[in-house]
Amino acid sequence: MNANIAVLEGDGIGPEVTAQSIKVLQAIGKRFGHQFMFVNGLVGAAAIRQVSDPFPEATETLCRRSDAILFGAVGDPEFDSNPKAKIRPEQGLLRMRQVLGLYNNIRPIMTFSEILEASPLKRERIEGVDFIVVRELTGGIYFGKPQGRSENGELAFDSCAYSKYEIARSLIYAFTLAQKRQKRLTVVDKANVLATSRLWREVAHDMSKNYAEVELSFLFVDNAAMQLILNPKQFDVIVTENMFGDILTDEASVITGSLGILPSASIGDSLALYEPIHGSYPQASGKNIANPLGSILSAEMMLSYSFNLMKEAACVRAGVQASLKAGKTTADINASKPVGTSEVGDFISNYILNSLFTPGPTPVPERVTLKMSEPIIHHRNPEFVEILTRVHQSLKYLFRTNRPVVVFTCSGTGGVEATMVSMFSYGDKIIAVNGGKFGERWFDMAKKYTGNAVEVKVEWGKSIQPEEMKKVLEAHPDAKGVYFTHSETSTGTATDVKAISEIIQKHSSALVCVDGITAIGAHEFHFDEWGVDVCVTGSQKGLMMPPGLALVAVSEQAEKAMEKATLPAYYLSLKKAIKAQAKEDTPFTPAVTLIIGLDEALQMIKVEGIENVWKRHQRLAHACRTGCEALGMKLFSNSPSLAVTPVWLPSGVEWKSFNKILKQDMGITVAAGQDDFLGKIFRISHLGFYDELDMLTVVGALEFTLKKINHPFTVGSGVAAVQKAFLN
Numbered sequence: 001m002n003a004n005i006a007v008l009e010g011d012g013i014g015p016e017v018t019a020q021s022i023k024v025l026q027a028i029g030k031r032f033g034h035q036f037m038f039v040n041g042l043v044g045a046a047a048i049r050q051v052s053d054p055f056p057e058a059t060e061t062l063c064r065r066s067d068a069i070l071f072g073a074v075g076d077p078e079f080d081s082n083p084k085a086k087i088r089p090e091q092g093l094l095r096m097r098q099v100l101g102l103y104n105n106i107r108p109i110m111t112f113s114e115i116l117e118a119s120p121l122k123r124e125r126i127e128g129v130d131f132i133v134v135r136e137l138t139g140g141i142y143f144g145k146p147q148g149r150s151e152n153g154e155l156a157f158d159s160c161a162y163s164k165y166e167i168a169r170s171l172i173y174a175f176t177l178a179q180k181r182q183k184r185l186t187v188v189d190k191a192n193v194l195a196t197s198r199l200w201r202e203v204a205h206d207m208s209k210n211y212a213e214v215e216l217s218f219l220f221v222d223n224a225a226m227q228l229i230l231n232p233k234q235f236d237v238i239v240t241e242n243m244f245g246d247i248l249t250d251e252a253s254v255i256t257g258s259l260g261i262l263p264s265a266s267i268g269d270s271l272a273l274y275e276p277i278h279g280s281y282p283q284a285s286g287k288n289i290a291n292p293l294g295s296i297l298s299a300e301m302m303l304s305y306s307f308n309l310m311k312e313a314a315c316v317r318a319g320v321q322a323s324l325k326a327g328k329t330t331a332d333i334n335a336s337k338p339v340g341t342s343e344v345g346d347f348i349s350n351y352i353l354n355s356l357f358t359p360g361p362t363p364v365p366e367r368v369t370l371k372m373s374e375p376i377i378h379h380r381n382p383e384f385v386e387i388l389t390r391v392h393q394s395l396k397y398l399f400r401t402n403r404p405v406v407v408f409t410c411s412g413t414g415g416v417e418a419t420m421v422s423m424f425s426y427g428d429k430i431i432a433v434n435g436g437k438f439g440e441r442w443f444d445m446a447k448k449y450t451g452n453a454v455e456v457k458v459e460w461g462k463s464i465q466p467e468e469m470k471k472v473l474e475a476h477p478d479a480k481g482v483y484f485t486h487s488e489t490s491t492g493t494a495t496d497v498k499a500i501s502e503i504i505q506k507h508s509s510a511l512v513c514v515d516g517i518t519a520i521g522a523h524e525f526h527f528d529e530w531g532v533d534v535c536v537t538g539s540q541k542g543l544m545m546p547p548g549l550a551l552v553a554v555s556e557q558a559e560k561a562m563e564k565a566t567l568p569a570y571y572l573s574l575k576k577a578i579k580a581q582a583k584e585d586t587p588f589t590p591a592v593t594l595i596i597g598l599d600e601a602l603q604m605i606k607v608e609g610i611e612n613v614w615k616r617h618q619r620l621a622h623a624c625r626t627g628c629e630a631l632g633m634k635l636f637s638n639s640p641s642l643a644v645t646p647v648w649l650p651s652g653v654e655w656k657s658f659n660k661i662l663k664q665d666m667g668i669t670v671a672a673g674q675d676d677f678l679g680k681i682f683r684i685s686h687l688g689f690y691d692e693l694d695m696l697t698v699v700g701a702l703e704f705t706l707k708k709i710n711h712p713f714t715v716g717s718g719v720a721a722v723q724k725a726f727l728n
């Protein structure tokens with residue numbers, strides 16, 4: 001979606017906390033494919049200083065033309081300490097609320113389990129607190145007339161007035177909200193003293209007939225102030241007038257741990273403004289110490305209330321929770337080890353971007369995710385058959401084959417298992433090349449199924465050469481199948497499939513069985529031309545999908561072998577799957593949603609063109625390697641894969657702290673080394689949905705991390721090398 005957001009930062013800490021929300025909204029835009037346009041407007045003391053008006057006409061126009069308003073705070077000691085000042089920053093805020101018709105202020109009060117100890121109240125009293133205060137915002141004593149001083153200055157007066165209409169529109173909102181929640185509504189007033197409060201009660205009573213399922217109660221404000229602290233869990237929705245709502249919610253912030261974390265939405269009939277409930281906290285201004293969560297959570301409210309972007313809002317909340325869990329909080333919450341305002345914003349926006357640089361799962365493009373979030377359809381419906389038919393065709397394009405490629409609902413390992421149980425019998429000799437975790441797995445699997453497996457061990461980081469394969473085949477002329485891995489994920493090492501397949505065909509009648517799980521979509525591959533018999537890939541690799549599907553291409557030879565095979569196979573029977581595939585069907589209930597996503601992902605690959613996809617992987621892999629080497633890191637593999645680059649950790653660098661900084665400060669997840677190489681190497685993926693900027697990002701993040709742990713290197717050298725690799 002496209003949205004115009006008016007940004008009114010205001011005074012004191014307003015600009016610094018608002019900057020964090022913008023950062024977070026930009027991250028949401030990037031991750032979910034939305035365009036948020038931010039336009040600044042003057043308000044408060046800043047506006048008085050520039051244009052002598054705390055809410056200038058230009059700001060009002062900007063607000064009216066925007067889809068939502070993000071507000072910081074107003075107020076400045078210069079005015080606070082001068083009671084005689086005629087123009088005051090706060091007048092801007094009040095006028096703005098009034099002229100924009102923002103008559104309800106919604107303030108959710110919810111504790112975060114991660115920071116319960118930040119509250120001075122007992123854990124059992126506050127754990128699970130979750131209520132909402134609906135504060136009337138454009139009436140009551142804030143706006144009542146007359147207000148002022150007597151002529152002789154001996155008397156000052158304010159007026160509190162409410163019309164039935166004003167009360168009713170806040171109550172309607174609160175009743176409706178309660179209906180959707182726990183169905184409990186508390187009206188807070190001072191009806192034992194104030195006439196306006198008695199009118200609130202009267203209107204609430206009358207209205208309650210229309211909301212029979214909502215349990216309505218009344219509480220005097222003095223008692224409410226105590227109950228909030230004594231037993232805050234009793235509340236579901238509170239509705240109250242302007243002044244009481246302001247005071248009670250500052251008090252309620254003690255339950256949650258800090259005034260700095262409470263957000264709000266000020267809404268009317270057409271416009272909505274999102275603002276933390278705190279003020280301009282001038283003592284903290286410019287010091288990078290204010291908590292930005294009130295503002296960030298207000299941005300979360302904007303996403304859900306104004307834009308109905310619920311998934312995006314949930315993502316912001318998850319980022320906030322992650323920051324609290326990681327202790328990335330300001331001094332008001334974490335006095336012993338605080339981080340700065342901007343660090344909290346960085347952490348949350350990095351969390352949202354959550355850049356995966358792992359060789360599976362790999363990043364899923366937004367348009368694929370969106371496709372998968374459409375309503376589910378039945379797998380026998382013509383719409384699904386059409387999708388499956390297209391997927392079958394696209395898979396042929398992907399594998400470069402005219403033969404069937406079947407779709408299994410399982411991981412890549414399940415796909416390899418399907419080939420074994422479908423093509424072989426007990427006692428059949430299977431050669432398995434073991435040059436890493438996955439080769440090891442195929443050897444184990446063959447041993448289990450046929451009881452006759454030959455392991456060809458290859459040093460990690462190296463690939464099997466044709467002459468070596470020739471010797472193995474000569475030693476085992478009775479082999480029925482040879483399993484080898486195109487791109488070994490654990491070592492980032494590629495095997496020359498074309499050459500190995502040629503040797504096997506020349507010197508043996510064994511079936512050529514390729515684990516293409518991390519190779520398909522990254523490495524050049526021609527199933528038919530290269531004489532491969534079965535090749536398996538998984539959805540969460542080069543296909544830019546979540547895990548859950550195995551795709552298996554099957555040659556004519558392989559199909560013939562199935563006629564003689566006697567190993568038991570049911571769910572993973574390739575024979576059954578091929579038969580169903582011929583009718584554009586699957587033998588068992590397929591993962592409908594994943595296949596719908598796969599259809600979209602394969603369309604993306606087709607539009608780019610498979611040759612271009614291979615070339616892109618080559619470009620990215622080369623740039624990634626160059627960048628790492630420029631930082632003084634050594635590459636692990638002598639036959640590098642185009643899917644993943646494994647790198648030796650520089651000496652003296654400890655993996656756990658290195659990875660923690662990469663992940664927590666930069667939002668980058670890379671893969672650890674496995675087995676003997678755990679803590680010694682790490683692996684950077686460029687498999688699937690990556691581009692040039694991603695390589696600059698990951699190498700830039702490596703630089704940041706090395707700098708933070710004081711590892712010597714020339715700042716900028718890695719990023720420059722990546723840039724040169726692309727530009728030369």
Ligand SMILES: NC(=O)C1=CN([C@@H]2O[C@H](COP(=O)(O)OP(=O)(O)OC[C@H]3O[C@@H](n4cnc5c(N)ncnc54)[C@H](O)[C@@H]3O)[C@@H](O)[C@H]2O)C=CC1
Nearest residue numbers: 073074075076080090259260278279280281282290291332
């Ligand atoms: N919506 C608005 O723009 C509001 C503006 N104001 C104005 O703000 C100025 C200061 O007023 P105060 O009464 O001091 O209220 P305040 O809300 O600015 O600060 C009160 C106390 O709350 C804590 N606090 C507030 N925001 C925080 C944050 N983000 N992180 C960590 N701690 C935080 C601090 O301990 C601070 O001393 C005044 O000029 C006042 O008129 C006050 C309330 C609301």
Ligand SMILES: CC(C)CC(=O)C(=O)O
Nearest residue numbers: 074075090093094246277
């Ligand atoms: C400066 C005041 C208008 C503050 C206030 O009442 C509020 O933010 O709710």
